[in-house]
Amino acid sequence: MTASAPQASNTESQASAPKHSAPQTKRKRSRLLTVRLSRFLAAAVAIALVTMLAASAFAMRSWMTSKLDSSLESMLSRLEKNAELTLEQPLPPPPPHHGDDDDDTQAPASNSPSAGPTATPTDKGPRGLRGPGSSDGQLQLIKHDDEVVSGVVKQFDVVELDSEAQQQLLSLRCDSHGHDINLKNYGAFRVMCTQKDSQTLIVGLSLAANNSTFFALIAVEGVIALVVILGATFIGRKWIRREMLPLGEVAATARNIGSQDLIAAPTVDTFDRVDSSIAQPGDEVGDVGFALNTMIDNVETALQARAESEQRLRQFVADASHELRTPLASIQGYTQLLQRGATDQELALSRIASESARMSGLVEDLLLLARLDAGRELASDPVDVIPLAIDAVSDAHAAGPDHQWSLDLPEIDDEVDSCTSCTVLGDESALRQVFANLVNNARIHTPAGTHVKVGVQTIAGTASTPGFVRLSVADDGPGIAPELRATVFDRFVRGDTSRSRQGKGSSGLGLSIVSSIAEALGGRVDVDTLCEGEGAPGEHGTTFSVILPAAKL
Known part of the structure; x- marks a missing residue:
């Protein structure tokens, strides 16, 4: 119970303290203006680079797709002209494998079911895939009535497509437009299909090279973008800090003035100002410094005027008290003499009347000055x-x-x-x-x-x-x-x-x-x-x- 009184007094003193003097929680550095501006700059650069990366990737993808479609149209046009020959003429045998001693021994191995469709070369397939101009990843499928001939060039050899891949290709819409399709065991292709009478022609090109180029471009651009973002963040933060240094001097000047006791100070000292090289109107920092210097001039002038006014008031009160004390002392002295009968009564009363008139005139003058100071208007x-x-x-x-x-x-x-x-x-x-x-x-x-x-x-x-x-x-x-x-x-x-x-x-x-x-x-x-x-x-x-x-x- 004895500690409750001091605790209550401390609570009252804290409650009575001005709000602006209470200690404020220090802001985290993440809330500093330099950090916020740095983050904004990094975000702006990142958004710009991501937008450019997406635009360039889209443009690159569209260009490569258009090039593939152009190649597919040429391939489809040639295939339309040579489709009947491809079906009627037998295919030449595959080129011998140099260095093999026994062709008969190798042939069964190539036709072995265990080798799978992705690794088994065949002498079947469209004739055009074995002719000049064919390239790795090129695909053809020709369907005439119920006869289907298909193949894909893989590792510089023609591989016949399995039935599942053929069904995927035949299920496409034949609109002479390119389509992306992912064939199981063969990879991704860009294909184009057309129909003429009872004949269905499909050509395609592998997307492996295009995808590899596309993703390599994305990776390179991503690394460059990351480096640029990190560089912009670091350099931008250094630059922002350098540009914000004058604001630190402005804040230091304001804190210096704020730390002074302007209430108890008997005189007003000259306040510090923001350096003239900083307080130049024209930019934000200069405007703030110039405004602070102007405010300091105004405050200093007002405080000086207040100090002079208080000094004049003290002097006025002292002079008025002195002027009134003299007649009052005379009146008091002659009154005491009259009470003791130690002076002539007529002389004492005359002096009392004279000092009273003097004091009355002084009071009237003071009252007139007070009325005029209060702004009381005179007759007009x-x-x-x-x-x-x-x-x-x-x-x-x-x-x-x-x-x-x-x-x-x-x-x-x-x-x-x-x-x-x-x-x-x-x-x-x-x-x-x-x-x-x-x-x-x-x-x-x-x-x-x-x-x-x-x-x-x-x-x-x-x-x-x-x-x-x-x-x-x-x-x-x-x-x-x-x-x-x-x-x-x-x-x-x-x-x-x-x-x-x-x-x-x-x-x-x-x-x-x-x-x-x-x-x-x-x-x-x-x-x-x-x-x-x-x-x-x-x-x-x-x-x-x-x-x-x-x-x-």
């Missing part, structure tokens, strides 16, 4: 930006009397007291915040006496586009340090160390809010800055430009 109402610019400069005069403030506005129609081309579709409160943030940024990060100009300009469009409206805040301050220019619109990025005259009063969210609002309204924010020493003497300053599409009225 026609807003004239001229009054907003005037209000922003008026507020700036009160907040920063030590700066020089001016307006740069287009001409206003006196009759309607407005600029119709300076109207945009947007949220009025958001546009006011854009002006306020840009003006506060110039006031906080530039020294006293800096001249700040708030402007509104129109950019003419075409017949199909209404044009744009440019909101600008330009100062002749010291400019933005080069190391801050790339991140000036990031969150919690402050330029206090380089541009501030007091080193306080900025949360680092103002320009980020301006950029987010401009993007939400379909526009953009540009910055043009020049520090002292970068341009001509006396040329320095910063200009923020918010470009928004003009409204169609």
